[in-house]
Amino acid sequence: MAPLDGRLPVLLLRYVNMHPSQLSIRDFTYALPENRIAQHPLAQRDAARLLTYRNGEMADRLFQELADVLPPDTLLLFNNTRVVRARLLFPKESGATIELFCLEPLAPARELEQAMLQSGSASWLCLIGNNRRWKAGPLVLEAGGIRLVAERGERMEDAYEIHFNWSPATLSFAELLEQLGHIPLPPYMKRPDDATDASRYQTVFARFDGSVAAPTASLHFTEALLGKLDKAGIQRQELTLHIGAGTFKPVKAEQLGDHPMHREEMILDAGLIDRLLRHKGPVVPVGTTALRCLESIYWLGALLLQQPEKPDLPEVSQFTPYDLISPPETTAALLALKERLHQRTPAFTSVMIAPGYHFRLASGLITNFHQPNSTLLLLVAAALGDDWRRLYDHALATDYRFLSYGDGSLLWFEKEVKA
DSSP states (O other), X not given: OOOOOOOOOSOOHHHHTSOGGGOBGGGSOOOOXXXXXXXXXXXXXXXXXXXXXXXXXXXXXXXXXXXXXXXXXXXXXXXXXXXXXXXXXXXXXXXOEEEEEEEEEEEXXXXXXXXXXXXXXXXXXXXXXXXXXXXXXXXXXXXXXEEEEEEEEEEETTEEEEEEEEESTTSBHHHHHHHHOXXXXXXXXXXXXXXXXXXXXXXXXXXXXXXXXXXXXXXXOOHHHHHHHHHTTOEEEEEEEEOOGGXXXXXXXXXXXXXXXXXXXXXXXXXXXXXXXXXXXXXEEESHHHHHHHHHHHHHHHHHHHOTTOSSOOOBOTTHHHHOSSOOOHHHHHHHHXXXXXXXXXXXXXXXXXXXXXXXXXXXXXXXXXXXXXXXXXXXXXXXXXXXXXXXXXXHHTTOOBSTTSOEEEEXXXXXXXX
16 A cells, blocks of 8 residues: 555645635636537547646656556556446427436435346436426336336425336346436537447446446546556556436535535445555556545545444545544554445445545546536645646647546646645
8 A cells, every 4th residue: 555644735825724615616617618528539548648747747648658657566446337328218299308317226225236236116316307398197218118107206406206117027227227228428518329429438347337427537448558557567456436417516606615515326345445455556546436435435444443333334424534533544444444344335425525635545546637616626626736727727728638538637646735
């Protein structure tokens, strides 16, 4: 495991002792022209550009060269979640279409991987597109010998409880979505999904159904590139965080304390913790979701050390890292969590990584370029301090492609506070 000292990245000193709830999103935004948002993937995944950052120095590379710029003792962490076809389009006799966007399971199983195996019926929390056209009664979608009926239930803030019944009842919910659903492209793409998205909005190592968005930094990896990394001595480890639609939610509140951070499900096991304990070199998550999962692992252990009698795993809340008193030594936190894990144990995190955050396990990050006014941009600012703006200015000035199908960056975290 990499040595960790809890030092902060390069920041303006006014952020060092400020609780993230007091931060203003207006300090973490930029102008993103529409024509810089990648609407389609490149023909070749690893042909994307790669902007590297270390010790304030930037360099323009290609993703194909990643093995050349990583130290041979690096451990890369990949999120192996699989994007599900979470958008269901129900045609009405009037010609209108009602869209149900499945967000999270409600019953009978609330854990994602179990919910995907449910057959015959299930209840989910869904966003409803064109809800005004859904006057009364159930929605019906029939295709390929499958009949799906949806009934609207209780409203829960911006979403609704939706009760699904389908036949053949032997189909799992995952199989149902695969047959009838659509790829949930991010709203900023402003186009319907097509045949290309079915494979390209999915990583080559996706294994476990549960996400409504892709871990986009991982979309650049090919089997050939993974082979190059293996030959160069770069180590790999998979983890699972199922990505929710909240990842696209912009921060509209003036202060971060008024922005509710989205909750996501992680799947953990003791083997992952053992790998982190054994590894001595840099640990680099591929994507913000892998980073959120990695850092949440530490905070789960820290919470368990403070409340060892708790029967279930605690949940990492939005401001746990900033409110927890006297965080423990890293190894102690990891060992505390390991003792509570069995094979593929579910856990939940709503952690917000923002300027002022002390990274506990990660040494760097591979990530794409993110939306203005987003919590993902806050995460980059937590890693780079004020240099996040210089990085993004360079990317805009040199024609990098932005957001999910865009180019990527390799960011090494700074270690000292500078005035």
